[in-house]
Amino acid sequence: MHNVPFSDVKRWEALPSNHKVPTVISLQCPNCAVPASFSVAGWSAVHNAVANGSAACPACDSRITVIAVSVSGDPLTCVVWVIPSPRGRSPIEGLDQLKSISPQLIETYASLLRNFNQHDWVASTMLSRRMLEGMVGVILKDDGKGLVLDKQIEKLPEYVDSTKPVTVLAHLVRQVGNFGVHFNSGAVPDQQTAEATLNLLEYLVEFIFILPKKIFELEEMVERLKSERKDRSNVTPPTTSPRTNDS
Ligand SMILES: [Zn+2]
Numbered sequence: 001m002h003n004v005p006f007s008d009v010k011r012w013e014a015l016p017s018n019h020k021v022p023t024v025i026s027l028q029c030p031n032c033a034v035p036a037s038f039s040v041a042g043w044s045a046v047h048n049a050v051a052n053g054s055a056a057c058p059a060c061d062s063r064i065t066v067i068a069v070s071v072s073g074d075p076l077t078c079v080v081w082v083i084p085s086p087r088g089r090s091p092i093e094g095l096d097q098l099k100s101i102s103p104q105l106i107e108t109y110a111s112l113l114r115n116f117n118q119h120d121w122v123a124s125t126m127l128s129r130r131m132l133e134g135m136v137g138v139i140l141k142d143d144g145k146g147l148v149l150d151k152q153i154e155k156l157p158e159y160v161d162s163t164k165p166v167t168v169l170a171h172l173v174r175q176v177g178n179f180g181v182h183f184n185s186g187a188v189p190d191q192q193t194a195e196a197t198l199n200l201l202e203y204l205v206e207f208i209f210i211l212p213k214k215i216f217e218l219e220e221m222v223e224r225l226k227s228e229r230k231d232r233s234n235v236t237p238p239t240t241s242p243r244t245n246d247s
Contacts, residue, residue: 002085004066009039009080017045020078021053021068028117031062035118040066064103088117105134169204173197 004025011024021043023119028035038055045051052067069216070078096106112127127175139159144152176197177191189197 002082004082006082012078015043015045015051017051019043019045019051019068021051022066022078022080025055025066027064027081027082028088029057029059030061030064030082030086031057031212032060033087033117033119034059038064038066075241086087089113100138102138105131105138108134163189165207166204169200169207173200173204176200 004022004027008026009022010018010196011023013021013023014020021040023040025038025040032138034057038057038093041051043051043053050069052069053067054065056063065083067081067083068078069081089099091099091109095101095109103224108131112124112131115127116124132178133149136149136156140155143155148154176193217238237243
């Protein structure tokens with residue numbers, strides 16, 4: 001189930017039952033992933049605050065169910081849900097709240113995801129590269145000026161201590177976990193402590209085990225793509241010279 005933001009509701013209408021419902025919504029189709037304008041019809045009030053309708057994707061004809069919940073009948077108090085949820089890549093959680101990343105980079109990332117979700121593979125690949133350039137530029141600042149990206153990347157370890165997150169995380173898990181081990185200290189672990197410990201531990205697992213594995217798999221994939229491309233470019237086109245008669 002996906003909560004549709006107000007900005008994606010393009011038209012509201014009032015039902016005879018006085019429910020305000022969205023009749024046109026922009027959505028990425030849950031079935032074919034094409035971004036489309038869905039016309040929602042067949043509205044019926046199932047409760048004095050809840051109405052449901054349905055819509056078909058203009059591209060693949062698969063159907064979605066739309067649910068509108070409104071306490072006062074005012075669209076501003078209405079919450080709209082669709083089932084099933086749209087397909088597509090979601091942004092990294094919390095990225096837009098980071099102060100260390102510029103608004104331009106956040107906009108590049110949003111544009112990258114938009115193009116990716118619209119299956120524009122060329123634009124999304126180019127934007128990934130542009131985002132990398134922007135990120136490296138933010139880290140190196142003036143020291144990266146005049147250098148090609150290859151050389152800028154080589155300078156990154158001077159500015160980013162990749163081992164620091166591991167030791168910081170491990171110490172944090174140890175410190176928070178101590179609350180659970182030393183009950184006589186008076187600090188009894190509660191839900192917040194347990195959740196914080198689990199979150200920290202999972203970040204650590206991701207950093208130590210999962211991320212290196214994913215990087216290795218991506219490296220293998222890039223090498224394979226490079227060799228496939230090389231093989232393709234080595235194939236000589238068929239000549240138009242007269243064929244000999246072998247028979
Ligand atoms: Zn579709």
